[in-house]
Amino acid sequence: MRKALLYLLVLITGLLFLGRLFYLQIIDDSFKQQSESNAYKKEYNYPERGHIYDRNGKLLVANQRSYDFMAIPRNVKPFDTLELCELLNITPEKLNKQLHKAKVYSPRLPSPIVSQLSKIEHARLQEKIRKFKGFYIQKRSARHYQTTIGANVLGYIAEVNPKKVKENPYYQPGDLEGKTGIEKSYEEQLRGIKGVRYIQKDRFNRDIGAYQGGRLDTLPINGKDINITIDAVLQEYGERLMNNKRGGIVAIEPNTGEILALVSAPSYNPALMVGRQRSKNFTKFYLDTIARPLFDRGLQATYPPGSPFKLLNALIGLEEGVITPQTRFTCRHGFKYSRTRNMGCHCSYGASNDLNKGIFASCNAYFGNTYKKTIDKYGNATNGIKHWSDHVKSFGLGNYLGYDLSIGSKGNVPDTTFYNKWYGKNKWFTTYTISNAIGQGEILTTPIQLANMTAAIANRGYYYTPHIIKNIANDTIPKKFTSKKITTISKENFEPVIQGMFNVYEQPGGTGYYSRIKGIEICGKTGTAEVYGKINGERKQLTDHSIFVAFAPKDNPKIAMAVFVEHGYWGGRWAAPMASLMIEKYLRGSISRNDLETKMLNGSLQEEYDKYISGEEFTINK
Incomplete structure (x- = not known):
């Protein structure tokens, strides 16, 4: 028995050795690669990154020649450190740090010492590169911006981090990727495929020609050109309107979901993210915690939607059958929902408002009653909120929309789970959530979500996932961008709400009446969102946000949008005029109301923002 066990042990050990030998010789080629690496070196030939055009074919991003100063650590011979540092315009400490970093990565493989040399630095080095053994210059292409707009949309490229190099074999230290x-x-489509050249070396490590006669060499394949959905003219106009203001503007083509403009203010010139000054500029922007130019307010900022959210409550009320377009509620300067609590309103005391007037006059009493009836229809707030939140979420609110930009915020649509966690299971009532009636309280949305909601209303009940890609050379865009998303609201219930939105502009007393544009049927809704913050350590109410959503024309709409202007007082002061100008600019290509345009372009809220920086107390005047 022992003898058999001994034979079995020897057999198993032999099989393990044979298996390991088979793996090392047949499957794992790392030792072969290491041996061959002593016989040749690889040089990469970098492709041109794909160009970026706007929806109309205007070139936004091209390429320019760039140079990286590279080193293969084990080939580096003693050199004049001070001379090289002077040529590279870096300190000896920086040079030693980069060389150490390169050696840690690999003594045999090339690593970047200084990336994106200027043409002058490259010319000086070319004359003296022979003096620095083990170093060489690698040609690349860097981005060349043909525009000063859309930094948040276009993005920037920068050096890959060590983690990415380990995870993805395509990348080498010093390679650039979209950040x-x-x-x-669209990094994979834009970057292209690198070409590789294998160079034979002799026993003295000198280059002696192409390895294996060049049979293994490959040529680079340039990246694919792409067209994005942005209209460069509209984007530039939106950025000008937002000068000296903070907030976001998002415009969408309703019948496709294509994003026409994605404005975030304040922004920066994208050219500042190119070259050796990129790191310095990025640090400057990153540390600016006041203006936050790297924060995309169109995609990431979450705000209470304010009165535009009343449109959804109207649609839900109609769908649930708790109101009709003829239903009237009396407004006594607001909606009183307890003995001591009242949701104030600007309507005349005793006004009897139907749905149309409730929308264009933005009556809080009308929507307070509508919301309460909707929730109470199901017997208790727990069941009512569930049905209500399902309707709201069908418009894309409360979740990531699935667009093709890598950042964003979910916002918040409170549901039964939310309130049970907040107040305790079944320990809350409809009046606890009444702020939802007017888009305040726990509701939070991003500008792109509100723009998408408006597109769904313009389409009478459906939307396409917002997206930024229009065309990829020799490729197709994802199917999810061409598939309809259907809301829970019946098509017939949209018409009375849209008529109310139309009267916001056209009806005297409408909150957008003074921003109307002759000859264009605009449907919109103003909003004034309350906001709170800390000043000198105390929680205080700050100046309200100015909000507006709109689409045009009324029939067969071509553009839907949302405008948020932080601390812009009220919706009709900044957001509504800016939206009407954007719509006219897109539909007509010119502006008829030059007085309104001048006022918006030259207007500034910088003094308002400076108050928060200084911590001064102030009074909000509406």
Whole structure:
């Protein structure tokens, strides 16, 4: 028995050795690669990154020649450190740090010492590169921006981090990849495929020609050109309107979901993210915690939607059958929902409002009653909120929309789970959530979500996932961007709400009446969202946000949009006029109300923002 066990042990050990030998010789080629690496070196030939065009074919991003100063650590011979540092315009400490980093990565493989040399630095080095053994210059292409707009949309490229190099064999130290915006979302399409040249070396490590006669060499394949959905003219106009203001503007083509403009203010010139100053500029922007130019307010900022959210409550009320277009509620300067609590309103005391007037006059009493009837229909707030939140979420609110940019915020649509966690299971009532009636309280949305909601209303009940890609050379865009998303609201219930939106502009007393544009049927809804913050350590109410959503024309709409202007007082002061100008600019290509345009372009809220920086107390005047 022992003898048999001994034979079995020897047999198993032999099989293990044979298996390991088979793996090392047949499957694992790392030792072969290491041996061969002593016989040749690889040089990469970098492809041109794909160009980026707007929806109309205007070139936004091209390429320019760039150079990286590379080193193969084990080939580096003693050199004049001070001379090289002077040529590279870096300190000896920086040079030693980069050389150490390169050696840690691999003594045999090339690593970047200084990336993106200027043409002058490259010319100086070319004359003296022979003096620095083990170093060489690698040609690349860097981005060349043909525009000063859309930094948040276009994004930028930068050096890959060590983690990415380990995870993805395509990348080598010093390679560039898209970090934000379109550059990141469509990195694989834009980057192309590197070419490789194998160079034979002799026993003295000298280059002696092509390895294996060049049979293994490959040529680079340039990246694919792409067209994005942005209209460069509209984007530039939106950025000008938002000068000296903070907030976001998002415009969408309703019948496709294509994003026409994605404005975030304040922004920066995308060219500042190119070259050796990129790191310095990025640090400057990153540390600016006041203006936050790297924060995309169109996609990431969450705000209370304010009165535009009343449109959804109207649609839900109609769908649930708790109101009709003829239903009237009396407004006594607001909606009183307890003995001591009242949701104030600007309507005349005793006004009897139907749905149409409730929308264009933005009556809080009308929507307070509508919301309460909707929730109470199901017997208790727990069941009512569930049905209500399902309707709201069908418009894309409360979740990531699935668009093709890599950043965003979910916002918040409170549901039964939310309130049970907040107040305790079944320990809350409809009046606890009454702020939802007017888009305040726990509701939070991003500008792109509100723009998408408006597109769904313009389409009478459906939307397409918003997206930034229009065309990829020799490729197709994902199917999810061409599939309809259907809301829970019946098509017939949209018409009375749309008529109310139309009267916001056209009806005297409508909150957008003074921003109307002759000859264009605009449907919109103003909003004034309350906001709170800390000043000198105390929680205080700050100046309200100015909000507006709109689409045009009323029939067969071509553009839907949302405008948020932080601390812009009220919806009709900044957001509504800016939206009407954007719509006219897109539909007509010119502006008829030059007085309104001048006022919006030259207007500034910087003094308002400076108050928060200084911590001064202030009074909100509406």
